[in-house]
Amino acid sequence: MKLIYYVFALLAGIALSIEGAIYGELGNSIGKLESSFYNFFAGTIIIGLIMLFFGKGSLAYTFKAPKWTLLGGLLGSIYLTILIISIPLVGVGLAMISVIIGQMIASMVIEHKGWLGSRRFAINKDKLIASGLMIAALFLIF
Amino acid sequence: MNILLLSATLLGGVLLSAQSSINGVFGQKAGALESTFLTFFTGMLFLALAVLFFGQGDVLLLLDAPRWQLSAVLFGVSYLFLTILAVPKIGVTAASIATVVGQLSAGMVIDHFGAFGGVEVAFDLKRFIGLLLMLAALFFIYRGNKRRVEATDADSIAS
Numbered sequence: 322m323k324l325i326y327y328v329f330a331l332l333a334g335i336a337l338s339i340e341g342a343i344y345g346e347l348g349n350s351i352g353k354l355e356s357s358f359y360n361f362f363a364g365t366i367i368i369g370l371i372m373l374f375f376g377k378g379s380l381a382y383t384f385k386a387p388k389w390t391l392l393g394g395l396l397g398s399i400y401l402t403i404l405i406i407s408i409p410l411v412g413v414g415l416a417m418i419s420v421i422i423g424q425m426i427a428s429m430v431i432e433h434k435g436w437l438g439s440r441r442f443a444i445n446k447d448k449l450i451a452s453g454l455m456i457a458a459l460f461l462i463f
Numbered sequence: 464m465n466i467l468l469l470s471a472t473l474l475g476g477v478l479l480s481a482q483s484s485i486n487g488v489f490g491q492k493a494g495a496l497e498s499t500f501l502t503f504f505t506g507m508l509f510l511a512l513a514v515l516f517f518g519q520g521d522v523l524l525l526l527d528a529p530r531w532q533l534s535a536v537l538f539g540v541s542y543l544f545l546t547i548l549a550v551p552k553i554g555v556t557a558a559s560i561a562t563v564v565g566q567l568s569a570g571m572v573i574d575h576f577g578a579f580g581g582v583e584v585a586f587d588l589k590r591f592i593g594l595l596l597m598l599a600a601l602f603f604i605y606r607g608n609k610r611r612v613e614a615t616d617a618d619s620i621a622s
Contacts, residue, residue: 326552327561327605333545334565336538342570342579343535350528352520354513359525361507363536368500368544378494383501390489393498394505396482397543402513403475407468417570419469421563423476428559431484438488439555447607451560454600461593462567 341404348405357402361394390438414463421459425452480559486543487550495547502543557604564597 340360348356372380383391408416429448435441482502490498514522525533549558571590577583 323552323608326549327557327601329545330549330553330558330561331565331568333542333549333558334562334567335569336542336545336565337562338566338569338573339579340535340538340542342573343532343538346580347528347532347535350532351522351524352518354510354518355520355522355525358507358510358514358518358522359533360536360539361503361510363533364503364540364543365500365507367536367540368496368503372496372500376494376496376500378490378492378497380493380497380500382493382497386489386492390485391501391505393482393486393489393502394507395509396478396485397502398506398510398513400475400478400482402510403471407472411465411468411472415469416472417566419472420476420479421566423473424480424559424563425476425556427477427480428483428555431480432554432556437481437484439484442554442556445607445610447603447610448556451600451603451607454596454603455560455563458567458593458596458600461589461596462571 341408344401344405345408349409353405354402356405357398360401361398418459418463421455425455480555483546483550483558484555486547487555490547491551495544498547499540499544503540553608557608560604561601564601567597568594 344356344360347359351359404416404420429444429452431437432439432442433444486498486502489501493501546558546562549561553561571584571586571594573579574584575586
């Protein structure tokens with residue numbers, strides 16, 4: 322049953338790639354920070370409408386939530402801006418490799434330590450094998 | 464200069480993972496749609512300030528940009544929403560690796576056709592083997608996670 326969530330994450334990755342490819346182009350014509358701003362501006366409108374009609378959760382929780390859980394937007398906007406700046410200079414391939422390596426190391430450390438509210442999950446053999454395979458795959462692809 | 468840029472993109476990856484974890488926590492209490500909305504809304508506020516003070520482009524050029532380029536936001540929204548659904552269920556490592564596999568597979572397809580105005584890079588044997596290795600990596604992460612779930616179940620029965 323959990324398999325469906327792996328499919329979700331795969332689809333998320335596909336979306337991320339298409340997004341990056343298109344914003345690279347947009348960034349060249351209207352500016353890097355401006356492209357990043359456009360993404361969050363238009364995204365707010367789209368998801369705002371969807372949430373109004375289909376949201377079952379509680380946005381009011383925002384004011385009760387621990388403040389650090391509100392920082393996702395800040396981190397996301399820094400990420401996107403860094404990417405839009407560096408892709409034209411170092412190339413999509415190299416940029417993706419460093420993003421992915423940063424992502425893999427960070428997520429394993431986060432889970433290993435149980436940081437940022439994630440459930441603790443020690444680094445194990447399966448995870449190390451998986452990272453090794455990913456690094457080999459990166460070498461072959463680029 | 465390049466080393467600096469590459470360290471910055473590495474940091475970008477770290478931030479992306481931290482964001483996934485944080486949003487997963489917030490989303491479980493407030494709802495996935497609400498968490499996606501909050502991320503976009505606060506991101507917009509921060510970037511509005513950044514554009515005001517440091518912007519060198521011209522936001523108004525958006526009105527002249529080709530419409531298909533503006534569709535990128537749909538993918539941005541889908542990415543965030545799907546991640547917020549997945550992370551609490553399978554953990555941030557599994558979600559990150561599955562995301563990466565999707566990212567690279569799509570990247571190879573985009574490259575092969577030179578879609579979206581990018582450079583054309585043909586899909587070859589090396590890339591095919593790379594794809595197989597990534598699928599194997601995903602399998603190991605899945606297996607590692609399943610074992611953990613079984614172990615937790617055994618713990619709760621024992622206690």
